[in-house]
Amino acid sequence: MKILVTGYKGFIGSHLYYCLLEQGHDVVGYDWEESHGCLPYIRNFQWVIHLGAISSTTEKDVSKIFAHNYDFSIKLYKECCAYGVNMQYASSASVYGDSKNFNEDGECRPMNPYAWSKYMFDRYVTTLDICDKITLQGFRYFNVYGSNEEHKGEQASVFTKFRNQAISESKIKLFENSDKYKRDFVCVDDVVNVHRLMLSKSDSGIFNVGTGTATSFQRVADLCSNKLGVTIEYIKMPENLKNQYQEYTRADNAKINSILDLKWTTPKQWIDANYNAVEDIRKSTSS
Secondary structure: OEEEEEOOOOHHHHHHHHHHHHOOOEEEEEOHHHHHHHHHHHHHOOEEEEOOOOOOOOOOOHHHHHHHHHHHHHHHHHHHHHHOOEEEEEEEHHHHOOOOOOOOOOOOOOOOHHHHHHHHHHHHHHHHOOOOOOOEEEEEEOEEEOOOOHHHHHHOOHHHHHHHHHHHHOEEEEEOOHHHOEEOEEEHHHHHHHHHHHOOOOOOEEEEEOOOOOEEHHHHHHHHHHHHOOEEEEEOOOHHHOOOOOOEOOOOOHHHHOOOOOOOOOHHHHHHHHOOOHHHHHHHHHO
16 A cells, blocks of 8 residues: 655654554655655555644744644645545644543634644534545544654653653652643554554544543553652642643543454553663663
């Protein structure tokens, strides 16, 4: 199968790109900053997987966010529709905001420009310009974590941040009252699996991609500290971060589970399989 992947150097994109290559697909990747260059070649592919985006939830340049996450996504969508090329794209659970209904048809209440850009594109393809010539699949990722996140910096998951802190400082830093902040943490391998398996399906629509279980930041910190063998230091949340994030997310994943037979990875399973005690890590890197 001939597949074009935008954002193939990103966290999810790189995992997916190499998975598809290993499966024997003919895959071409574009980094998100060069994605506009792919438009003349859309007609040559069977699928476009659009992952390229400005993903920082703290980005302040609203025009920049919408120019890429919304305006360019529409251009890409229109090219796919014009040439009958199927499309998968990355939406986000951030569109739900402080809503407590995490069903795909539930209320969306975006809380930052990034979330609004994702929500507006979801709205565009499902209500304003519906194309029945192609299979269109939008995936609302919940909190994705996994290996090879280092390049994400501050946007890396707490799993990576906790590990890096443990190695460099022999402790984990956690915001106070983190037991009340809960997320549906979904492993990047499971996200890739959804993309891969859905390529053979003709089901169109928006699909939540999450485990269906909410886990507190405190619980993740406890799992990491126990496995890494370090303590937890509690710190105050900066004022500029307050009211910027959802307190709770938990995917209603009945829709995707009705199509695919999935076994979701739990945070404990992933940590147990991927993390060792800090002292062992230091020994392995120094030898």
